[in-house]
Amino acid sequence: MPTIMDISRISGLSKSTVSRVLNNHPHVSDESRQKVQNAIKQLGYVRNTQGVQLRLQASNHIGVLIPDVEHPFFSQLVSALSRSLGSEGYQLVIYQTELSPAYERDVYTRLLRREMDAVVIAHSHFSEREIKEYIGSSIGIICNEAMDGEFLDVFRLDEEDAIFQATAYLLSKGRRHLCFCMDHLTPLQERRWRGFELAHKQFGLACTKSQCYTGLVTMEDGYALGEQLLITDHLPDGIITGSDFVATGLLKAAKQKGISVPQDLSVIGCDNHPVGLMTNPELTTLTHCISDMVKDLTECLIRRLKGMQSAPIMKTYKASLIIRNSA
Numbered sequence: 001m002p003t004i005m006d007i008s009r010i011s012g013l014s015k016s017t018v019s020r021v022l023n024n025h026p027h028v029s030d031e032s033r034q035k036v037q038n039a040i041k042q043l044g045y046v047r048n049t050q051g052v053q054l055r056l057q058a059s060n061h062i063g064v065l066i067p068d069v070e071h072p073f074f075s076q077l078v079s080a081l082s083r084s085l086g087s088e089g090y091q092l093v094i095y096q097t098e099l100s101p102a103y104e105r106d107v108y109t110r111l112l113r114r115e116m117d118a119v120v121i122a123h124s125h126f127s128e129r130e131i132k133e134y135i136g137s138s139i140g141i142i143c144n145e146a147m148d149g150e151f152l153d154v155f156r157l158d159e160e161d162a163i164f165q166a167t168a169y170l171l172s173k174g175r176r177h178l179c180f181c182m183d184h185l186t187p188l189q190e191r192r193w194r195g196f197e198l199a200h201k202q203f204g205l206a207c208t209k210s211q212c213y214t215g216l217v218t219m220e221d222g223y224a225l226g227e228q229l230l231i232t233d234h235l236p237d238g239i240i241t242g243s244d245f246v247a248t249g250l251l252k253a254a255k256q257k258g259i260s261v262p263q264d265l266s267v268i269g270c271d272n273h274p275v276g277l278m279t280n281p282e283l284t285t286l287t288h289c290i291s292d293m294v295k296d297l298t299e300c301l302i303r304r305l306k307g308m309q310s311a312p313i314m315k316t317y318k319a320s321l322i323i324r325n326s327a
Contacts, residue, residue, distance in 0.1 A: 002043040002044065002045040003045075004018050004019060004022070006039075006043055006045070007036060007039045007040060007043065007045060010038075010039035010042060010043060011032075011035040011036050011038070011039040012035065013032055013035060013036065017032055017036075018036055021033050021036040021037075022036070059114065059115060059116055059117055060089060060090055060091060060117065061090065061091050061092075061093050061115070061116040061117060062081075062085050062090045062091070062092055062093065062116060062117060062118050062119070062120065062301070063092075063093045063094075063095055063107060063110070063111065063116040063118070063119040063120065064077075064078060064081055064092055064093070064094055064095065064119070064120040064122060064143075065095050065097060065104060065107055065119060065120070065121045065122055065123055065124065066078065066094065066095070066096055066097070066122045066123055067096070067097055067098065067099050067123045067184075068096060068098065068217070069094060069096050071183075071217060071243075072243055072244065072245050072271055072273050072275075073243070073271050073288065073290075074122060074123075076271070076273070076288070076290055077122060077143070077144070077290055077294070078092070078094060080290050080291060080294040081120060081294055081297075081298075084294050084295065084297075084298040085298060085301075088298065088302055090117070093116060095107045095119075097123065099125075099184070101125040101126070104124060104125055104126070105134065107119060108131070108134040108135050108138075108140075111135055111138045111140070112135065112136065112138060117139065117305060118138070118139035118140065118141065118301055118304065118305060119135070119138075119139070119140050119141075120140075120141050120143050120297065120301070121140055121141065121142050121143065121145065121152075122143045122144055122145070123145065124142075124145055127147075128142065128147040128148070128149075128150055128151050128152055128154075129150070129151055131151075131152065132151035132152060139301070139304045139305065140152055141153045141154075141155070141297055141300065141301055141304075142154040142155070142156065143155055143156065143293065143297055144156045144157055144188070144293070145187075145188060146159070146186070146187035146188040146190070146191050147187075148314065149312045149313065149314025150312065151312060152312055153297075153300050153304070153312050153313045153314075154312065154313070154314045154315070155293050155296055155297045155300070155313075155315050155317075156188075156293075156315075156316055156317070157288060157289060157293070157316065157317050157319060158316045158317065158318050158319065159188055159189075159191040159192045159195065160191045160192065160194050160195040160198070161195060161318060161319065162192070162195065162270070162286050162318075162319035163180070163192040163193075163195030163196050163199075163240060163286075164195035164196070164198050164199045165195075165286070165319065165320075165321045166240045166268045166270075166286060166321060167180075167195065167196050167199035167200065167240060168199040168202065168203070169268075169321055169323075169327070170238040170240070170266055170268070170327060171199060171200070171203045171205070173266070173327075175237045175238035175266055176205070176237065177234070177235070177236045177237045177238070178196075178207070178211060178236060178237070178238040178239070178240065179211050179212075179213060179229065179236045179238070179239045179240070180192070180193065180196045180211060180212050180213070180239075180240050181212075181213045181214075181216045181222070181225065181239065181240065181241040181242055181246055182212065182213070182214050182216065182242045183214070183215065183216060183217045183242055183243070184214065184215065189214075189242070192242065193209075193212060196211075196212075196240070213225055216241070216242070216243070216246045217243065217245070217246065218245055218246070218249070219245045219246070219248050219249040219252075220249060221246055221249060222241065222243075222245065222246035222247060222248060222249025222250040222252075222253070223249035223250070223252055223253050224249070225246075225249070225250065225253075226249060226250045226252070226253025226254060226257075227253050227257075230253055230254060230257050230259055230265075231257070235259070235264070235265070236265065237264070237265060237266065238265070238266040238267075238268075238327070239265065239266070239267050239268070240268045240270075241267070241268065241269050241270060242270050243269065243270055243271060243273075244269035244270060244271050244272070244273040244275050244276045244283055244285055245269075245273070245275065246269070247267050247268065247269035247270075247276070247279075247283055247285070247326070248269070248275055248276070248279055248283070250267050251267055251279050251280075251281075251283070251326065254267070255280075261281055261326050262281065262325065262326055262327050266284075266326065266327035267283070267284070267326045267327060268283075268284050268285065268286070268321075268326070268327050269283045269284070269285040269286070269326075270285060270286045270288075271285065271286070271287075271288050272285050272286065272287040272288060272322060273285075276324070279326070281324065281325030281326045282324040282325045282326065283324055283325075283326045284321070284322065284323050284324045284325070284326045284327040285321075285322050285324070286319045286320070286321055286322070287319055287320045287321075287322055288319065289317035289318070289319065292317060293315075293317050296315060300313055
């Protein structure tokens with residue numbers, strides 16, 4: 001297998017010059033670069049990147065912690081992160097925790113062993129302080145978890161305001177019997193619930209946790225909830241979901257039971273997934289800000305990897321309500 005010494009011999013350049021060319025050092029002449037490239041082509045040289053990574057103590061891998069890769073929001077987030085970090089020369093490694101705290105801790109151990117250069121934490125069982133204690137001086141960035149940037153950089157949606165917007169919109173249309181659907185009961189989902197409560201208070205109305213349904217992620221979950229809710233004597237007149245997929249399942253259940261949307265029942269989704277344009281009626285939904293969030297997160301992460309020392313960065317992003325035909 002050809003080595004740097006072989007390239008040095010063929011090109012007539014010193015080993016140190018060859019090394020500078022291979023590491024893309026700025027202070028090398030174009031003539032030397034061309035000689036090295038010609039020698040590489042002649043020898044069929046392939047660089048041992050693992051050896052380079054060991055010497056530099058860098059893997060060029062960035063981990064991302066998510067609960068479920070099939071969840072619409074997280075699949076879109078992973079796709080955006082992969083493109084953004086890939087453009088910076090990093091490979092995204094997906095760690096699907098499936099809601100296991102032990103698995104999450106194992107990922108932090110991998111980070112400490114330098115199996116990755118940093119980790120993006122898009123879901124966690126732990127507090128911000130606990131995460132910082134686990135990872136020490138390693139680089140971890142919180143993405144869309146309900147944390148406040150006391151110990152780590154945090155980039156997240158304003159979940160409370162998003163659900164406030166959706167709830168206030170329905171209440172302003174005269175709806176008075178609303179339900180709110182969320183996935184797993186987490187601090188982030190609690191912020192969404194606060195938005196639901198706040199909108200009711202602004203309209204002088206009360207609401208209780210009996211109006212909240214948890215554990216809803218898929219279309220099948222939404223359909224099952226629809227079958228449960230839409231046979232009672234006291235039908236809701238508006239449902240706000242945490243996912244366009246859940247909302248799509250609800251629309252199917254309503255149609256099968258002869259309930260008119262939006263005349264009898266308003267449905268609002270979340271995430272502005274393309275599936276919402278395929279439903280009948282088209283789905284009113286909340287936009288996410290994944291592209292802006294990932295852009296800012298990537299810029300921050302690259303600066304951290306280059307050694308930037310500063311207080312943690314905290315940035316939130318407002319959602320927008322896209323009004324279509326389901327509400």
